[in-house]
Amino acid sequence: MRTTVGIIGAGPAGLLLARLLHNAGIDAVVLESRDRAYVERRQRAGILEQGTADVLRAAGAGDRMDREGLRHDGIELRFDRRRHRVDFPGLTGGRSVTVYAQTEVCKDLIALQLQGGGPLLFEAEALAVEDAGTDAPRIRFRHEGREDVLECAYVVGCDGFWGVARKAIPAGVAHVFERTYPFGWLGILADVPPSHDELVYARHDRGFALLSMRSPAVSRLYLQAPDGTDAGTWSDEEIWDELERRFETDDDWRLERGPITQKSVTPMRSYVHEPMRHGRLFLAGDAAHIVPPTGAKGLNLAVGDVVTFARALTHRQETGSPELLDAYSATCLRRVWQAERFSYDMTTLLHTAPGATAFEDRLQLARLERIASSRAAETDLAEAYTGFPFG
Numbered sequence: 001m002r003t004t005v006g007i008i009g010a011g012p013a014g015l016l017l018a019r020l021l022h023n024a025g026i027d028a029v030v031l032e033s034r035d036r037a038y039v040e041r042r043q044r045a046g047i048l049e050q051g052t053a054d055v056l057r058a059a060g061a062g063d064r065m066d067r068e069g070l071r072h073d074g075i076e077l078r079f080d081r082r083r084h085r086v087d088f089p090g091l092t093g094g095r096s097v098t099v100y101a102q103t104e105v106c107k108d109l110i111a112l113q114l115q116g117g118g119p120l121l122f123e124a125e126a127l128a129v130e131d132a133g134t135d136a137p138r139i140r141f142r143h144e145g146r147e148d149v150l151e152c153a154y155v156v157g158c159d160g161f162w163g164v165a166r167k168a169i170p171a172g173v174a175h176v177f178e179r180t181y182p183f184g185w186l187g188i189l190a191d192v193p194p195s196h197d198e199l200v201y202a203r204h205d206r207g208f209a210l211l212s213m214r215s216p217a218v219s220r221l222y223l224q225a226p227d228g229t230d231a232g233t234w235s236d237e238e239i240w241d242e243l244e245r246r247f248e249t250d251d252d253w254r255l256e257r258g259p260i261t262q263k264s265v266t267p268m269r270s271y272v273h274e275p276m277r278h279g280r281l282f283l284a285g286d287a288a289h290i291v292p293p294t295g296a297k298g299l300n301l302a303v304g305d306v307v308t309f310a311r312a313l314t315h316r317q318e319t320g321s322p323e324l325l326d327a328y329s330a331t332c333l334r335r336v337w338q339a340e341r342f343s344y345d346m347t348t349l350l351h352t353a354p355g356a357t358a359f360e361d362r363l364q365l366a367r368l369e370r371i372a373s374s375r376a377a378e379t380d381l382a383e384a385y386t387g388f389p390f391g
Helices: 012-023 036-041 050-058 063-068 088-092 102-116 236-246 298-319 328-350 358-373 375-386
Strands: 002-008 028-031 070-072 074-079 082-087 097-099 124-130 138-143 146-157 175-190 199-203 209-215 218-226 260-274 281-283
Touching: 002 012, 012 028, 012 102, 012 298, 028 124, 028 138, 036 102, 050 063, 050 097, 050 298, 063 102, 074 358, 082 088, 082 358, 082 375, 088 375, 097 209, 124 146, 146 298, 199 328, 199 358, 209 236, 218 236, 236 260, 260 328, 298 328, 328 358, 328 375, 358 375
Parallel strands: 002 028, 002 146, 074 199, 146 281
Antiparallel strands: 070 097, 074 082, 124 138, 138 146, 175 218, 175 260, 199 209, 209 218
């Protein structure tokens, strides 16, 4: 098989890249190791920045998002039993975010790809990227019980942290920056309408909590939990009781309870691989960087990467200049590091670190007070949360 762009991974990054290239008249083949059903039910992110939502609309993948997604014009911060709302449009010139699950983004993009895009091969396991440093890279993969080779002009690895793409970059040119946090998130899905119409980020002496949602009828909630926590050791009643404690306020707000349908634990880490390009191999999304979920940046960073690549390759096709492709890694990393900084700030602002001193607790409260009392500090948060510019 031969194509211009070989894309490894049919998550939102790989699928959106295929769509952007198709719209630009550039052929591509997508290889996905899992089956379609798995991809369409893989629970991940649910917050789309303003720029991400705009890109999906421009790509022709925004109709259902606009019908069923939930536009949010702010978030609520809770600390010291108080509530403070951050007004996104008022602070950013009209920007907002959209609650629309990654599973739904993937369903929309898969449908478009199968209707009129290039080949999308499910259960096609990429085994290795070969000759990445040459003008003719290859993806060796297994599909329908036999090995095959996809010959490409370019390879884009959208295959996540454990994928094969990053392994093709020589260790001698790679630089890794990472931090592992000593806590995770115990997350639940519950069949109950959200208890608030926007996301609630709560800082509490017992630990962080987040109230989110997947739809008007399904709530998504998280509790900070010690690293290594087994979700199965928490009863439903214990989870609801702990959420209630951490969201407590001095007014009459109440947390609604309902049947819990899913429990899981999300580890917290920060990770950046530099460079994001080697020869004609380009990394995108979790293959190159991971952020703690506190800032809602993971999916949006991946979208920024593939938008940057699609623009750069289109520029190369139209002008013959490799300038934007050569700048891909540096261009993406500027945005990546701003997102890493914001996600780290949000994580350290709201979580209780093991062994934290009274001094550190008071610093957290002082930082939250600053956001609640300073338009400049509040604007910085709102601008970062609704999204850094692409490119």
